[in-house]
Amino acid sequence: MFIIFAVNKSSLNMSPRIKRIRKVVNPPAIKGFKPYGLQRRDENAESVNLLIEEYEALRLCDYESYNQFDASIMMGVSRPTFTRIYASALQKIATAFVEGRQMAIEGGKVYFDSDWYQCNDCLCFFNNPEKNILITHCPLCGSKEFQRNEDVDLYENATSVPKEDVCVCMKCHYEHRHRHGNPCKNEVCPQCGGIMHRRNNIKS
Amino acid sequence: MKVAITSTGNTLESNVDQRFGRCAYFVIYDSESKSVEYIPNPNKQISEGAGPASVQILAERGVHKIVSGDFGLKVKPLLDSLKVQMIVIKHTPKTVSDIIESLEH
Numbered sequence: 001m002f003i004i005f006a007v008n009k010s011s012l013n014m015s016p017r018i019k020r021i022r023k024v025v026n027p028p029a030i031k032g033f034k035p036y037g038l039q040r041r042d043e044n045a046e047s048v049n050l051l052i053e054e055y056e057a058l059r060l061c062d063y064e065s066y067n068q069f070d071a072s073i074m075m076g077v078s079r080p081t082f083t084r085i086y087a088s089a090l091q092k093i094a095t096a097f098v099e100g101r102q103m104a105i106e107g108g109k110v111y112f113d114s115d116w117y118q119c120n121d122c123l124c125f126f127n128n129p130e131k132n133i134l135i136t137h138c139p140l141c142g143s144k145e146f147q148r149n150e151d152v153d154l155y156e157n158a159t160s161v162p163k164e165d166v167c168v169c170m171k172c173h174y175e176h177r178h179r180h181g182n183p184c185k186n187e188v189c190p191q192c193g194g195i196m197h198r199r200n201n202i203k204s
Numbered sequence: 205m206k207v208a209i210t211s212t213g214n215t216l217e218s219n220v221d222q223r224f225g226r227c228a229y230f231v232i233y234d235s236e237s238k239s240v241e242y243i244p245n246p247n248k249q250i251s252e253g254a255g256p257a258s259v260q261i262l263a264e265r266g267v268h269k270i271v272s273g274d275f276g277l278k279v280k281p282l283l284d285s286l287k288v289q290m291i292v293i294k295h296t297p298k299t300v301s302d303i304i305e306s307l308e309h
Contacts, residue, residue, distance in 0.1 A: 027285070111281065112280075112281045112284055112285070113280070113281075113284070114284050122296075122306060123293075123294075123295065123296055124271075124291050124292060124293050125291070125292040125293075125294070126289060126290065126291045126292070127284075127289060127290050128289075129283070129284060129286075129287040129288060129289050129290075130287060139269055139289055139291060140271070140291055140303070140306050140307060141306040141309055142306075142309030143309075
């Protein structure tokens with residue numbers, strides 16, 4: 001009896017898992033929203049606090065119209081977590097709409113980052129501060145040989161990109177990158193016409 | 205366009221300083237007039253907030269690019285919002301004159 005009690009107590013004291021830092025491309029342009037034309041003013045109504053990560057989830061999904069899988073990679077969280085953030089964003093916006101409450105966009109466990117690249121010639125890393133302009137050459141040596149770099153992680157473990165998702169042909173071992181929403185088993189190998197499989201699902 | 209390079213000394217032969225906020229000198233190179241200016245970093249001995257203070261010095265001079273070894277947690281979002289490009293040089297030690305030479309590609 002005593003042992004069970006001790007176990008229960010220790011499980012109660014366990015702290016929750018640490019939240020991943022969500023990556024946000026740009027801070028929001030505004031600090032919040034105010035309703036107008038209220039029928040009756042409720043002095044005690046508190047404003048709804050929309051977190052910056054929830055704003056970003058809404059922006060990626062509904063404004064930029066990415067699917068949730070792509071958007072979750074951009075924010076550096078798992079797909080289920082992204083869905084939770086997005087659902088909470090909709091819930092809060094609906095609350096503010098229906099109850100005529102103010103909305104403040106602030107807080108959340110986020111950091112702001114731009115895209116990083118690596119030059120193949122001078123091996124330097126550089127970022128793109130102007131998001132609307134595409135980079136054509138390395139800013140240091142002018143070389144056109146550069147690539148998007150996902151590994152430049154100045155915030156260690158803050159972002160994660162899932163392991164490379166590859167479809168493999170069982171016959172000739174031809175590989176190509178898996179396209180999300182497109183089951184491998186429906187695809188045919190362009191080289192030998194064999195059936196494709198997801199690499200992670202193949203039992204060695 | 206003005207480019208800032210973090211340097212360990214005030215000559216062209218000095219190496220690029222691997223730290224941004226607490227580097228010894230900032231070298232400001234103007235690619236139009238080809239002029240080079242050395243600014244001793246007043247934030248070298250500061251215990252906290254050296255990065256943002258250094259960003260302010262460079263932002264006042266209208267720098268568009270910064271070449272350094274690494275940028276800290278406070279500096280990155282600040283430079284992102286100021287639209288200053290960061291160029292990180294790791295693993296390969298380079299002198300200031302090397303950088304200026306390659307900037308003139």
